[in-house]
Amino acid sequence: xxxxxxxxxxxxxxxxxxxxxxxxxxxxxxxxxxxxxxxxxxxxxxxxxxxxxxxxxxxxxxxxxxxxxxxxxxxxxxxxxxxxxxxxxxxxxxxxxxxxxxxxxxxxxxxxxxxxxxxxxxxxxxxxxxxxxxxxxxxxxxxxxxxxxxxxxxxxxxxxxxxxxxxxxxxxxxxxxxxxxxxxxxxxxxxxxxxxxxxxxxxxxxxxxxxxxxxxxxxxxxxxxxxxxxxxxxxxxxxxxxxxxxxxxxxxxxxxxxxxxxxxxxxxxxxxxxxxxxxxxxxxxxxxxxxxxxxxxxxxxxxxxxxxxxxxxxxxxxxxxxxxxxxxxxxxxxxxxxxxxxxxxxxxxxxxxxxxxxxxxxxxxxxxxxxxxxxxxxxxxxxxxxxxxxxxxxxxxxxxxxxxxxxxxxxxxxxxxxxxxxxxxxxxxxxxxxxxxxxxxxxxxxxxxxxxxxxxxxxxxxxxxxxxxxxxxxxxxxxxxxxxxxxxxxxxxxxxxxxxxxxxxxxxxxxxxxxxxxxxxxxxxxxxxxxxxxxxxxxxxxxxxxxxxxxxxxxxxxxxxxxxxxx
Numbered sequence: 001x002x003x004x005x006x007x008x009x010x011x012x013x014x015x016x017x018x019x020x021x022x023x024x025x026x027x028x029x030x031x032x033x034x035x036x037x038x039x040x041x042x043x044x045x046x047x048x049x050x051x052x053x054x055x056x057x058x059x060x061x062x063x064x065x066x067x068x069x070x071x072x073x074x075x076x077x078x079x080x081x082x083x084x085x086x087x088x089x090x091x092x093x094x095x096x097x098x099x100x101x102x103x104x105x106x107x108x109x110x111x112x113x114x115x116x117x118x119x120x121x122x123x124x125x126x127x128x129x130x131x132x133x134x135x136x137x138x139x140x141x142x143x144x145x146x147x148x149x150x151x152x153x154x155x156x157x158x159x160x161x162x163x164x165x166x167x168x169x170x171x172x173x174x175x176x177x178x179x180x181x182x183x184x185x186x187x188x189x190x191x192x193x194x195x196x197x198x199x200x201x202x203x204x205x206x207x208x209x210x211x212x213x214x215x216x217x218x219x220x221x222x223x224x225x226x227x228x229x230x231x232x233x234x235x236x237x238x239x240x241x242x243x244x245x246x247x248x249x250x251x252x253x254x255x256x257x258x259x260x261x262x263x264x265x266x267x268x269x270x271x272x273x274x275x276x277x278x279x280x281x282x283x284x285x286x287x288x289x290x291x292x293x294x295x296x297x298x299x300x301x302x303x304x305x306x307x308x309x310x311x312x313x314x315x316x317x318x319x320x321x322x323x324x325x326x327x328x329x330x331x332x333x334x335x336x337x338x339x340x341x342x343x344x345x346x347x348x349x350x351x352x353x354x355x356x357x358x359x360x361x362x363x364x365x366x367x368x369x370x371x372x373x374x375x376x377x378x379x380x381x382x383x384x385x386x387x388x389x390x391x392x393x394x395x396x397x398x399x400x401x402x403x404x405x406x407x408x409x410x411x412x413x414x415x416x417x418x419x420x421x422x423x424x425x426x427x428x429x430x431x432x433x434x435x436x437x438x439x440x441x442x443x444x445x446x447x448x449x450x451x452x453x454x455x456x457x458x459x460x461x462x463x464x465x466x467x468x469x470x471x472x473x474x475x476x477x478x479x480x481x482x483x484x485x486x487x488x489x490x491x492x493x494x495x496x497x498x499x500x501x502x503x504x505x506x507x508x509x510x511x512x513x514x515x516x517x518x519x520x521x522x523x524x525x526x527x528x529x530x531x532x533x534x535x536x537x538x539x540x541x542x543x544x545x546x547x548x549x550x551x552x553x554x555x556x557x558x559x560x561x562x563x564x565x566x567x
Contacts, residue, residue: 335392439521461495
C-alpha cells in the first residue's frame with residue numbers, strides 16, 4: 001500500500017469511527033511493531049473485509065468502486081495497456097467510455113501511474129477503485145485471453161529456432177539449447193505457469209499437421225490456449241522430458257515422469273505422460289495442486305445426509321470402503337480427504353499408489369513400481385506385515401488385488417480404495433466379475449460411494465433464466481415438480497464468460513445392510529439390489545445431482561452431460 005493510500009485510509013477510519021478506540025489502538029500498535037499495511041491488519045483481524053476497505057477508500061477519495069467479479073471487461077480496453085504495465089501499477093483497463101479509458105486500480109491516488117497509463121493508451125484515464133487482490137487476479141485472467149501469452153511464447157519459440165539454426169551452422173550439430181536459462185526453458189515455464197493461473201488440471205501439447213496445439217483442461221472442459229510453430233515441438237518435448245527425468249532419445253515408447261516446481265510461491269507437482277502419434281509425440285501434463293487434494297470432506301459436494309452417512313462409515317474400525325467412478329471423477333481427492341481427517345497419531349496409516357500424487361506428513365506412502373516387482377498385489381501383501389491400521393489402495397484393478405484388500409479388511413484393517421464402475425451396484429458386480437465369492441463381499445464391505453464431477457454455476461453472475469423444454473422435462477421427471485426457470489451463469493470476468501467456475505461432486509452412497517447382504521448371497525439382480533439400497537436410504541446419483549440443480553449449484557445441462565450413465 002502506498003504512503004498516500006495508507007494516509008487516506010488512516011484519516012478515513014478516524015473520521016468514520018468504524019473501529020472502537022480499543023480496536024484502533026490495537027491496529028496502530030501492530031502497524032508500528034510489524035510495519036504491515038493498515039489494510040492487511042484490518043483484514044487479518046477480521047475487522048473489515050477487502051471489499052469494505054475498497055468501498056471506504058473509494059468514498060473518501062471520491063472515486064467510484066467497481067466489483068470486478070460483477071463487471072464484464074471489454075477486450076478492446078485490455079489491448080490498450082500491456083500486461084507488464086498493468087502488473088507494475090496494479091491496474092486493469094475495463095472499458096472505453098466517452099473517449100476515456102476506464103481503469104480499475106488498487107490505489108486510485110497514484111498519479112504517476114495514472115499519467116503513465118494515459119500516455120501509453122493515448123487517451124485520458126477515468127479511475128475507479130477495486131479490491132487490489134481482484135485486480136491482480138483479473139490481470140492474470142484477461143491478459144492471457146487477449147493473446148499476449150501466445151505472442152510471448154511465439155516470440156520465444158522463434159528464438160529457439162534461431163538458436164538451433166546458429167548451433168547447426170557453428171558446430172554442425174542440430175538441436176536447440178535445452179538448458180535451464182534457454183528460450184525453450186522459458187517457454188515451458190510460461191506454459192505451465194499460465195495453466196496454474198487458469199486453474200487448469202491438465203495441459204495438452206498436441207502436434208498437428210501444420211501447428212503445435214496447446215490446450216488447458218479447466219473445470220473438466222478442454223480449451224484451446226495457443227498455437228505454436230510446429231518446428232518448436234521437438235525441443236519443447238525434450239525440455240519437458242529432461243525436467244521429468246525421462247529418456248529424451250526414446251520417442252516411440254510411452255513414458256511417464258514427474259516435475260516439481262515453484263510458481264508464484266506455490267509448490268506445484270506436474271505428472272507428465274507422453275505417447276507417439278502420427279504427427280509426433282503428444283504430451284499431457286497433469287497439474288497436482290496440494291491445496292485441492294487437502295479439501296475437507298464438507299468441500300467435496302456431499303449433501304448433509306450424505307456426509308453424515310459417509311463419516312459414519314469412516315468411523316468403522318475395520319472393513320472396506322470403495323470409491324467408484326470414471327477417470328477424472330474426483331476419486332483420488334475423496335480418498336485423500338478421507339485419510340486426511342483420520343487420526344494419524346493413534347493410527348498407522350499406509351498407502352500404496354500408482355502414482356503417489358501428493359505427499360502427506362505422518363503417512364507412509366508406497367509407489368507402485370512394476371520394474372522393481374512392486375505391484376498393487378505384492379506391495380499390499382508386504383504392507384500387511386507392517387502393522388497398519390488404515391490402508392489406502394490406489395485402485396483395485398484385478399482379482400488378486402481385490403482378494404488381498406478383502407483379506408486385509410477381514411483381519412482388522414480399515415481399507416479404502418477406488419474401483420472403476422458406473423454406480424454403487426455396479427461395484428458389487430465388478431467384484432463378482434473378478435471372481436470374488438459373495439460371502440467375502442458381504443463380510444468385508446462397509447459401503448460404496450459412486451461419484452461424478454459437475455461444473456458449478458458462477459456465483460458472481462448467476463441469474464434465473466428460462467430453461468429449454470428438455471431440461472424442464474428432465475427435472476420434472478425426477479423431482480416430481482414443474483419448474484420453468486433455473487440458475488445459469490450469464491458470463492462475467494470471474495468465469496471467463498463461461499457461466500461456470502469450479503466443480504463440485506455428485507454422489508451415490510450405499511451403506512451395506514443385512515438385507516442387502518442377504519440379497520447378494522442369494523444372487524439377486526441389479527434392479528433388486530438398487531431398489532433395496534434406495535429403501536435403505538440411498539439417494540440415487542441422478543436425484544442427488546437434481547437436488548443441486550434445485551439449489552442453483554449446477555444446471556440440468558451439466559447433469560445430463562456428466563451423469564448420463566445413471567438414469
